[in-house]
Amino acid sequence: MPPKVDREKCDGCKAENEPLCEQICPGDLFTLGEDKKARCRMPRDCWDCMSCVKICPKGALETRVPYQIGYHQAKLIPLMGTNSITWTLIDLNGKVERFHYINRGSLD
């Protein structure tokens, strides 16, 4: 399911030429709208890789879990640490599962 932009939170990366989500998206789907907020221009092409969700410094992006894994209300939320990610998976019954992964390699 395509990424959803919280327009209240999104600051368009302070109106730079390319916001971070635009830079990271492997499908080059993001662009800055006329209101200087990020916008997914081809929602159907999204692969749900969640790169944009992970990189957004304002926490303004959200993707829904593909229907093969969970239906409408299900959510998968990453929280980025310095060298680790925690995932919170909320399924359509509201059941919460959490995972914590430490990245390999050092910070630099």
Next chain:
Amino acid sequence: MSLKVTPKIAIFFANEGDELSQSVDLAALVPRFSRAKNVSCCEVLPGGGAGKNREDIIAKYQQGMFNRILWVGRFSPEQRRNWESDLAAAGLNPYLQEWCDLREQGIYHEKDLRELQTQKAMILIQMSLARTRLLEPLEPLCLPGTDAVLVVGGGTAGLHAVAALAQAKKKVYLIEQQSAVGGKVAELGRLYPRICDPHCGLDFIIQKIRKTKSVEIHTLSRVVAVEGGPGNFFVRVLKAPRYVDEERCNACGECRKVCPVVLPEETSGPYGCQHAPETVCESTFRKCAISPPWPLNFPTAYVIARPLCPPHCRKCEKACPSAAVLLDQPPTELTFRVGAMLVTTGWDPYALAKVEEYGYGRYPNVISNLEMEQQDALPGEIREVGFIQCAGSRDERHLDYCSAVCCSVTLKQVLALKEKNPAVRCYIFYQDIRTPGLGEELYQRVKALEGVLFIRANPAVVRPRQDGRLALRVEDTFSGKELDLSVDLLVLAGGLIPSEGTSEIADVLKLPRNAEGFFESHLPCHSEESQRTGIRVGGTSRGPMGIDRAIETAQQAALDVLPFLQETIEVTPTVPVLNLSKCDKCKRCMEECPFGSFLFDAEGFSQVDLGRCRQCGGCMGTCPLLAVSRRHSTIEQLAAQVRAVKPSFLAREEPVLLAFLCANDAYPAVRRAAELGLSIPLNVFHITVPCIGAVNNALIADALAFGSDGVLIAGCRDGQCHYIKGNQLIKTRGDDLKAKLQSMIMDPRRVRLTNLEIRDSRAYVELIHSYLKELKEMGPNPFRA
């Protein structure tokens, strides 16, 4: 990047007076850490490390047994400094030492808790050890500097700064937009409290400046652009033509005799008192196109108001015996390379016409206090004069603030008036008379005069009468009586506002200003700071003040810029470093830096101007890609510390709290709490950061992900941050993070911001206890193992 040497860490426990061994089991800790990774030596120093220990440690270092040190135990700041300097003499870089104070972290002589305290000590030492492994040797950075300084604004404050800097043998460029220096003070009649002539003081300082050769004065000039940073500012100045050669003109006045332009006597005040230019040449009284400089005759060369010249008139050129007139002089653009800048752009009077009820500008005998300075120009038959204080000041419709000088100015004017004409009656309408400090004497002197009446009220009605006098109706708030008075002259004590030049230079230099338009600064700690390194402000551009304070602030500002006027400027090496392979030019660092230290490099990446940077680490806190690290508290070092917190030493129902402390306020408060013997719970771990703005959200996420139940971020109180907006930065970022936690079905209260002052030790301990209670109610963090 320096060559990486494998760390060989020595851990020294300072067990002075058995303080450590009473609270923790040293016999268990020492062997445990002897085996730790990268640790080559782990010892207990019996006497805290004086005398023999010192030689012993230095000898061991010189034998190559270790190349960095982790000190565990209590060390006073003096002890730390001594160790650092002693070891630096032996060759150990001071940045390769880490200090781990267990007492600050709540480990104290509690016999019952010895086992638990030992376990906490283990984690604390692990945390410090993780950091010690990542320490890097740092040397002070040297930036090229310039031995010259530029002062903008040649009023009293500017002149005193120039004199001070010239005395310190610096090259000084003074930029003044009028045709001569002197500023507002040259327009004044008398100075309080000595009731002396301001020209005396100005002349005195100008004599001083004249004697030195290192001062270059550029009049009719304004700063148009600035490039570069502290140590190397390149300032572009546009100099309007004077049409008279400054070096040749000797102010003989021959030119004025032939000038065909005759101007009517210009009257700026409706009552006929004027800010007449000081006439140097006694024989010339009429105003013409060529005239002496204003407001003072320094520099002495005349100046031509070229738009007034009739076409093709070149009479002055022919008349000048020194061939100094240059009627075709073009404007010039000059560039100065200076190490620092000083802004003393001063004040303007508040436009009193806006205070409509007193009729300034409508009635000829209502004048401003600045016009009242020229008392000699007043007609002689004045019998009664009214003075209205706070005309436009301390008034929500006009200026919110007190202009600080108007009370004393009025008192001074009354004194001068009475001296000249003892029969004159003065009414002073006031809200409060404010003559702080020794100024009280002036107030008492005026109060004792006969025929001076203080009325605590401002007139409600000011009307002109048939005979040309003014009728005032005023209700005296003390007696409650309504008074009908009439005066010959009404003087409005108007307030001070930042001058036009102040606004102009603020735009060029991008200096932040407060709501009133004055330059903002952190008063108790950096009073002359302008929030831009290498640029200092002084005088009334900082706020309303009297001449004495204006001179003091300007001289202090001059003292403050001296370090930038060396051949090399030494910069503490704890600067931010950008990892360009990670940076993707999002330029959040540039947006959020409180000091405007970031510039674009040739490829569009952010680049730190090390001279401007104040090393708060706000950029490190803000970078979404962790590409910025402030040296000596790098993101890796902080992350390693956070990761070493192991909450499992406590039972699962006991919450563990990680607190990030601002080094300026919160950390001293905690240190003091330890000194006072307040009980800091074992559940809390402290990590000190240069400013809470440096705490990246990723670090908070790490803390939660590795099992801490709560994260406390303790910074300064609002408006007290040394780095101006550290608390605001963390507040916005914290709000974003809390919203995310909410969506993750985690209690957003697990992240808490608090503001502490340096003496808030008790408040801090209370806060920790109540927060721990709250966390206990929330239950353990879902990520806690």
